[in-house]
Amino acid sequence: MMPPVFRFAPSPNGLLHLGHAYSALLNFDRARETGGRLLLRIEDIDATRCRPEYETAIYEDLAWLGIAWETPVRRQSEHLGDYRAALERLSALGLVYPAFESRAEIARLVAAREVDGPWPRDPDGAPLYPGDAKSLSADERSHLIASGAPYALRLDMQAACRRAARLSWNERGEGPDGERGIVPVRPEAWGDVILARKETPTSYHLSVVVDDALQGVSEIVRGQDLFYATSVHRLLQVLLGLPEPAYRHHRLIRDEACRKLSKSSRSTGLRALRAAGITPAGVRQLVGLG
Template sequence: MPSPVVTRCAPSPTGYLHLGHAYAAGIAFLRARQAGGRFLLRIEDIDLTRCRPEFTDAIFEDLAWLGLTWEQPVRRQSEHFVDYRQALDALHERGLLYPCFCTRKQITAEIAAAGQAPHGFEGVVYPGTCQQLDHAERIDRMAGGEAYALRLNMAAACARIPTWPLHWHDETAGRQTVTPDLLLQGFGDVVLARKETPASYHLCVTHDDALQGITLVTRGNDLFPATHLHRLLQALFGWPVPVYAHHHLLTDDSGERLAKRKNAPSLRDLRDRGLNPSAIWQMAGLDPSRILD
């Protein structure tokens, strides 16, 4: 028997939801409903400096107003840092993590001095400066209270995978291939935890998708490249690999993607203007009759 379809919507409470969030939530909800599966809501509030409780409350209110329903309880990542710490500890015990004391300014200066700036999927690739520190210096600097991030030693992580290449499937783009060169050049030694964010998005999202039995990940195509890294983490931990469906992002009249930081009109702004849920779904390009009972 095929596995039941389990999808999720996983917003971060760093502001009010806008039309793009509604579209993403609607896609996940519809895919679960069409398959007679399950739709989960997860609150990705690991960024303790930007996430706020009032935005979490607003997420529940806005999605319910739009006519969406989801299973309870809702997983809030800020309540599960122990889980992510255990995952980080497992990587550390395998020699795959190291502390990085470099500030962003120092990284920029080092790359400039080297006369080259290799760019990956998420910007400039870290040059691996702190990977060269010996164990004693690392311990002394950590004990002295110096701020640091935890980076994945990408070369060492790739060496732990017994069979290459890895693969994952996107419903539109088809079968995707992951190789060590792609990961080293596209990501390098990525940060998996910081002082202000005890675990990174990359670690938490793959951990929770596995924990919650997500079989179909629907999300914006801006996250398509990140799936290569997520596939590596799945292989390192032995987590199952869901099917992915990366969709387009909604844009404004100028062609810019809708974003909180660019003050895209929030769903509550639209509601205050007199729009009802049916109108919101139509604006998002989804059929209201398939969502609203």
């Protein structure tokens, strides 16, 4: 039997905080306990926010915590061709279409629809795509793209769900409402999610399933904030013929006001804690790992 493969996959768009430390340590500990491997992946597809100095800080902070990982590190920005190939496979199935509305136009469409009542929102609270880009003809789409209009490539969720059987995943951790074991998949709750944009040939949803498959990740240990997104990931795995990993979602580390930590949380940033004299063992105590 092959050893299990784990991964920690931060984005270099800010400094790591206690929440990142908790997730990284859980992955590291699980790899050691099971005789598995730990990979580090740098999710840097957002070129406007990701910076080299933050990537360097990730390596330094993880090493300070005593975490070791395999090399070379996979950087998403160096593998855009992998995501483009996956997108082309979905397009060949007739499951991808371009939508040309800006964020401001989408906000106006939602506001207009909510005159008749609340417009549906995804599990993260964002309104589902309200546009009618699927009704555009091939010529109309080609003309808009040729004109240089910005666009997002969206998954036709209704068509995608028709191609997939009833799906589920094996939850080895715990969801926000205590979900465990076999969890049914509900990707339709997310609407027509974005898979790529004109300027970026991928999105989080697409790149994460492609990366996990290419890297042979067998157990995904991550925060409960991504629990419901697993429905989209399982759907994409089936559509692309990718293997199904096990999932272990963990509790979130929160601030004094019970809010999820962000990279602007200076009081819980690893750099700030280290400067204040906190040790790696102290970080383990702060996140409840003893």
